Amino acid sequence: MFNGLADKYHIERGKTVAKWMAQVGSTLWNVIAVAVPQSLGSLFFRRILGLCYFFAFFLIVAGIVLNNSVKAAGWQLLGVLVLIQLVVSAVRAFICSYHWFTKLLVAVIAIPPVALMILGARHIAERWHHFELNKGTELALAVVTAIAVVLLFLLVPAIIRVITDFFRRGRDRREC
Numbered sequence: 001m002f003n004g005l006a007d008k009y010h011i012e013r014g015k016t017v018a019k020w021m022a023q024v025g026s027t028l029w030n031v032i033a034v035a036v037p038q039s040l041g042s043l044f045f046r047r048i049l050g051l052c053y054f055f056a057f058f059l060i061v062a063g064i065v066l067n068n069s070v071k072a073a074g075w076q077l078l079g080v081l082v083l084i085q086l087v088v089s090a091v092r093a094f095i096c097s098y099h100w101f102t103k104l105l106v107a108v109i110a111i112p113p114v115a116l117m118i119l120g121a122r123h124i125a126e127r128w129h130h131f132e133l134n135k136g137t138e139l140a141l142a143v144v145t146a147i148a149v150v151l152l153f154l155l156v157p158a159i160i161r162v163i164t165d166f167f168r169r170g171r172d173r174r175e176c
Contacts, residue, residue, distance in 0.1 A: 034088055035091035035092040035095055036092075037096060049085060052077070052081050053081055053149075056075075056078040057074070057078070057146050058074070059077060060074035060078065061074075064135050064142065071138070079121065082149060085153065086110065089156070109159070110156070
């Protein structure tokens, strides 16, 4: 539709904007498709994401043994996967939540840890760019990171569930 309007009024920049808007809309639609609980897309997404996490940790461990560029690729892949997981989890929490205050609370709880992780990783990368660790320390760091990521994705949904249940009980008592 926007592309047709850009053609009608001879606006070349409008075609570029229309293309970007269609791409963003398609991406958002795909995120919603995998965020819907109990859907086929969600099932495939979780399985593929698990395989990608395994591959990222494999690259990190292999990079510790073999090559620093492989290790860097593993860390970058892990960061992208965590970001994708957080976005889909936020959309899923928004879809499943019943009360607007709970949605707002989930967003307020989720945004600071994500921002701190991104800023912390950037600061560490800038500060310790020249610092070399031995292979045992790097392996231990990879294992600790894997455990932290697993705990993050086990604890955050549990905390969200507790908060949601708390507000549901309060709302149910008021309705009685």
